[in-house]
Amino acid sequence: AQSVSQHNHHVILSEAASLELGCNYSYGGTVNLFWYVQYPGQHLQLLLKYFSGDPLVKGIKGFEAEFIKSKFSFNLRKPSVQWSDTAEYFCALCYSGTYKYIFGTGTRLKVLA
Amino acid sequence: ETGVTQTPRHLVMGMTNKKSLKCEQHLGHNAMYWYKQSAKKPLELMFVYNFKEQTENNSVPSRFSPECPNSSHLFLHLHTLQPEDSALYLCASSQGLTGTHGNEQFFGPGTRLTVL
16 A cells, blocks of 8 residues: 655754755655644644655745655755744645645654754 | 634534634645644554545545535534544645645644544
8 A cells, every 4th residue: 555654753953963864765656745734733834845856846835855766765964953943744645636635644853952 | 823723723622513623824835735734653544635635535434525616715513533543633725736846735723633
């Protein structure tokens, strides 16, 4: 079955540390890939997306992600996290020609001031 | 501020009650979605509507009944729910169905449902 894996369920970092959250999917094919963030008490917001072109995509708030097709991965990175990045991060994909998001289980990030 | 609003934000109901969740999008989108978010599980797609027509029912029990009177409004009617239905119910919308040119979905804040 098609699935999205986020192996890190909880991550704790100090401010200014670098961040990388893993996202892998199970099936090859043409994909649209997304990272969403959910701050405490707020709705899901789009951080960035990839659907074609440059596999390195930049999003809001200094986040970026790299699509590596050969590894079925779309890892999220930020060189220096801030306390305000404390949130839950969700990776999602949608295969081209379909309309269903497949979400990962999410990664809770806590940044210590 | 989100372009997708949901009411109520919190709902507690007994197993014999009938209630409805409401979603409204102010983005001019034509596709709307209902999701269930349970602890430690991926978001589960429940229903998809495109131009008011249901295009997906993801094997959802009949105690959940969606209604889409127009492209801006989506309802989820609830009756005879079970305690395991307690979850956060999210509504989303998109311009065109996701999966086309990277169309993303915009989410509402959700309704936290507790079934006693």
